[in-house]
Amino acid sequence: MTTGPMSDLQVKAFQQDGFVVIRGLLNAEETLLTLTAARQDEAIREHSMQVIDTKGRSTNLSLWNHPGDDIYGAICRSRRVVDSMEKLLGDEVYHYHSKLSAKQPKVGGAWEWHQDYGYWYQNGCLFPDLASVFIALDPATRENGCLQLLKGSHRMGRIEHGRFGSQTGADPERVEAAMKRMDLVYCEMEPGDAVFFHGNTLHSSDPNVSDHPRWGLICCYNTRSNDPYKESHHPNYTPLLKLDDSSIQAMGARGSETGKSFLEAKRDKTQSAN
């Protein structure tokens, strides 16, 4: 798929499973431009938080609330992504934030099982009407810590999140029970492939034990009708200007614009990077 929103079948898969994988969301040229921009992006590097896992390994996470005039902004505002999100969530959506999650070879850390809405609930979102799209920029494999999703887990509703023993994330007792009843899917992807997943879908990822980086761009959306009732570190409803799909390629390998505002709060997994 390179243009247009999702098919009805893909929407049905998302509703049933809590996620849907779209192969080739970005074409080869667009993916290369994005990866080139990200690898050279001084601002992304400078503003990245170290998200530390339970074994002390770290993922570099750079997070921004508003789409910039750069290639990541062109992607998160593209009709192909936004129209798909709107079809999946059944409402107008706005950009809640985007992030670059970079697991470097050998040192990139794990993410414990969590639901994004487990954290976003605290931001005043009354309904779990949020979703994200993870776009692979490198090959994402089991060895380098691809995303893992628990199929159908979005139907469990919001699970308690917090610090449980030495771990932070979703209540491990409930996660363990859920894992006995639902299929764990390792979301292996080629660069340019993407997975759209619901805010209540349980997901995690293993450390990167390979010799290869695993970088991914994650764009998150909330619905207009779910405008948070209070202010938080992520934005309230802000109209999203959609761009034609051709804008991605037209943008070229342009990284973060000068003055782009990143969320830099020092966070580790005890505070949630979300």
Ligand SMILES: O=C(O)CCC(=O)C(=O)O
């Ligand atoms: O990058 C990953 O593997 C997972 C990231 C994630 O789950 C998150 O940012 O909420």
